[in-house]
Amino acid sequence: MSWLRALKETAHSGLTIERRRLEPLVAIRGAAGLALVIGVSLAFFGPVVAASSAFGAFQAAIATFQRSWRPRPVLALVSGASLAGSTFLGYLTASRPVLFLALLVLWTFLAGLAWAAGATGGIIASSNVAIMLVTVTLPTSVADSAVHAAMILFGGVVQAVLIVLFRIRRWGAQRDALADALAAEADYARRLRHDPLALFDPVPLMTARSAAAVTPSQARRRPPELRGSRAVAERIRPVLASLADPAMGVPDEGPERDRVRELLGAAGSVLDSAARAIRHGDPVKLSPSAVAALKTPDTGSLLTGPPRRAADRLDTLLSDVIETAEGEGTKAEKAEAGRAAEDIRTAGKGTPEVPHRRRPTLPRMVPVVARAMRAELRPGSPILRHAVRVAVVVAIGYLIGTALPFGHGYWAPMAAVMTMRPDFSQTYERAVARFGGTIVGVSLATAIVRTVHPGVTSSAVLAVCCALLMYLLMRTGYVVGQACVSAYVVFLLGMAGDNWSQTVPERVVLTLVGGLLAMVSYAAYPAWETPRLRGRLGDWLKADGRYAAAVVDQYAEPVERGHGDVRSALLATREARVAWQEAVAAAQHEPVRNRGLSRSATADAEHALAEFGRAAMLLEAHLPRGGATPVPEASALAEALRRATERGAKEVRERRVPDWAEVREALARWDAQPRTGEGGDDPFVRNGAGLLLEALEEFSRGLDGAPAAGPPDRRPGPHPG
Structure with a gap:
């Protein structure tokens, strides 16, 4: 795909608005928590501290909207606590530009590595860096910064308490x-x-x-x-x-x-x-x-x-x-x-309750996340590339924003860190959507400010209304959410004493600078999925082969083995299949020359492996129970499948077409065995083994670019022997 077409498609995707199911009660709860925090802060500390606490409550509510299976109060508390700590540490170094820049680079690099723990952790960490750039400018002393950090934490606590008190669709x-x-x-x-x-x-x-x-x-x-x-x-x-x-x-x-x-x-x-x-x-x-x-x-x-x-x-x-x-x-x-x-029910007994899958508590997750981040510190890691890329861009954006005569130079690095993602498509989509949403949000907020001239209380009310719209509409599209956030920040900083005329032009220009830096950085230091497609395909083939071998092996020794290895192999092949599909989706919009897999070869290979997994699943549906008659020939076939698919995965990565002679020979030896009338489901298993070989041969034909063979005869017939 050419760069022009890639830019066009990502821009269109970024500006797309979808009709999604809204959650008004959840949005109202988040906005109510924000309003409560702002009201308490205004009453006891004034508008500047209220602005800091509002950022904490706002971010804590956004964290609860992320796709996570952890309790929502925990997400709110983690978001509030991490943002409070970031703000306090940031303020301690803010008076020393070189030291602050070093802390900013380190914090951003760690936020980039946080994507190794999952999208929710990456989003919360990136948001903390972005909001820290704003909140460190509000305090005036160390004691004042401690108060600001405490109120930011208070905002997270309030959101967590409201979630506990007002349960909406529990679980x-x-x-x-x-x-x-x-x-x-x-x-x-x-x-x-x-x-x-x-x-x-x-x-x-x-x-x-x-x-x-x-x-x-x-x-x-539960x-x-x-x-x-x-x-x-x-x-x-x-x-x-x-x-x-x-x-x-x-x-x-x-x-x-x-x-x-x-x-x-x-x-x-x-x-x-x-x-x-x-x-x-x-x-x-x-x-x-x-x-x-x-x-x-x-x-x-x-x-x-x-x-x-x-x-x-x-x-x-x-x-x-x-x-x-x-x-x-x-x-x-x-x-x-x-x-x-x-x-x-016509036969058998009910399934006993399966012990629940254990999720580690947050304290136990710390070493797990640390290991995941450390594992990405290797050459070729897309997460490491993202961490390096975003850290460099934030540093350059901060220096550019400081050098320009606009003031409020944090808008450029803030836009960059909120825009950048580990993959090309999302980064470019968000860059376009962020700039478009910023123009809309700032323009509307500016028009309201010029017309109404709101005071502190009115600005707070308008900010809460913008947050409510953000919570309500954030799933409809990034451009919509960004428009609401832009207006929210304008009203919030206006409440804290910033004149609107200082923020409108600089925010638009510096947001554009941050977005352009993000886009240029990905072009200069990319992490393309296209060159890795063959590796992903090889991983899927290898996982599928292990799954099929584990299933076939159960027929050879039904008494001595349980089904634990089949289950683990099935989970591995699912993960490999999803990794392949995500890689294909990401590579579809990348402006990269084809690296050995045409669109037709990709589609044919994917279909063949899906059929291979399906054939193994059919055999899994009839796994023999204890005491069933073994099928001795299945053992040799299982070993042949395991070796052949491992070798085939290596050949796929090396841009060669796998050959399945070992599997064919194993089936030929099976067919040559004299029929003794024993073997239980031997014809059934042999028929399933034939389906496995057909799918593997279709896979090789698809990679080789040969025309697909006609549909195989899937009707059961007599045993070939």
């Missing part, structure tokens, strides 16, 4: 994550009715897994309906795929396929009902037709073999979902849901 983020996972599986079930080979994006399940980790205190207070449903949902996905796939035994048309479609439709309805109940904390309300479809005895007469086992497991898992999602409600409602679950 709402976790409810949404779990409900989204169940809704995604419901949609998947419906799509399988029309496309038996439909693919499933595991991101909702990954998000739900992340949300399910809780601290010890959270574990004691609602019952959030315990266990995710684990059941994880097991439903492969069962749905196994039931629908023609390779597992159900023909493309006929009474068996009609029955499968009916079961899939009923499963989608039940999963949707559970998702709605969990999202809103309501009782589960099932469709009578869905319950009747799952209860009918036709399944036993129409389906046999793997499809019959999949249908039985689906019945059991759906009943477990209903019972878990019912968590709360009246005794009658629970009894009704229990009867519906019992009606659906």
